[in-house]
Amino acid sequence: GASQLAAAVLANTKIEKFNEIPIKEMRADSLTTLHMPERNIGVVGGLVLAGLMHAMASLTECNVRGNNLDKESATLLAKVATEKRIMLFGIKHDQKEADFSGQRPPLGPVDAILIANDLAVSASVTECNLRSDSLGDKGAEAIATALKESTTSKLQKLDMYYNGIGPKGAAALASYMAVSASLTSVSLSSNRLCGVWYEGGSKTQGTYDATGINAIADALRVNASLTEVSLGGNKLGDEGWCAIFDALRDNPNNKIAKWDLSYESINPTIAKSLATYMAVSSLTSVNFDHNNLGPEGAKALVPALAVSASLTKLNVSYNRLGAEDKAAIKEAVRGKEGFTLIIDGDAVRARARGARVGARGSHLSGGQRGGGQEHRDGVRASRASSSLSVALAQRVRLFFMRERLRC
Secondary structure (H helix, E strand, O other), X not given: OHHHHHHHHHHOOOOOOEOOEOHHHHHOOOOOEEEOOOOOOHHHHHHHHHHHHOOOOOOOEEEOOOOOOOHHHHHHHHHHHHHXXXXXXXXXXXXXXXXXXXXXXXXXXXXXXXXXXXXXXOOOOOEEEOOOOOOHHHHHHHHHHHHHHOOOOOXXXXXXXXXXXXXXXXXXXHHHHHHOOOOOEEEOOOOOOOOEEEEOOOEEXXXXXXXXXXXXXXXXXXXXXXXXXXXXXXXXXXXXXXXXXXHHXXXXXXXXXXXXXXXXXXOHHHHHHHHHHHHHOOOOEEEOOOOOOHHHHHHHHHHHHHHOOOOOEEEOOOOOOOHHHHHHHHHHHOOOOOOEEEEXXXXXXXXXXXXXXXXXOOOOOOOOOOOOOOOOOHHHHHHHHHHHHHHHHHHHHHHHHHHHHHO
């Protein structure tokens, strides 16, 4: 097998090069960097590298990205590299940002093992972008475990949007989030955190499992560094969203400033949980655009809006609100200087009590979304298209008006 062949290569002191691996130089410990991406060294090569690295003191970088390693060889390499503080995936020791988003072919769980080593070893990387790859649960677990055990990492922003991460990966990431003192931003949007996801437009696949999202809720109950968390597009449902907001309500040290909840099927049940959190939190912005609040949800939000001392922006557009519901919300924020309320695309800026509450605004439109998250289903796409059509028509009319004035 691969292990036996690797052992034979390492035992033969006459071999100077194997699968492009400079064995002679590595034995002499004469290299500080080794650049070997996409050399197809394979599993045997990975095991040979690990054996040689173990005896070296000078090597600080060994880029082995794209070499068809398997879990065993990547794990062994990462174990040695972590002990020796050697980078494996091309990240430099003084690098601040690592962007591996949208790779083609997409990065997988084995790549995640190598990336996890670099993030754990680095004392300089503060941002890591892994958007739109295919790390899955195994990849999320590798990264979370390495970061949790690292004594040097100062990572602040971790973006793992759209990676097929399910409940197990979510639970692993939660264990890291619970103990991190440096992490300020995490994006886990458009994954499978509760075991269900969209496929083929709006068709739902999988079976609901709240263990992962409950673990994340437990982490948020104790975390004091996070200011931004993105969980949209995961079909969290009532149980998931209520767990998140109840946990944040119970954490007086939480610093999350805003939530983009647009197109999340937020209903009165979730709104009630969010309202109790909103009333005691330091939230500054909440976007409910295109949800299902209805009169009952509005009724739950009004008291929280009235007492919140931090909230400065609220979007409740397209939530099946009646005239009385809208009036109650406007009244709740009236007198909050500088407060921006968006209802069905109209921006209303609150003024001091006794003054005019506001007028139709133009700096925000019904199609805008506070957090800028991606489309989540076919309904959203059609509505976005409609909004773009309206905007285009407005620009065309403005163009002809200007041309008429010139004439």
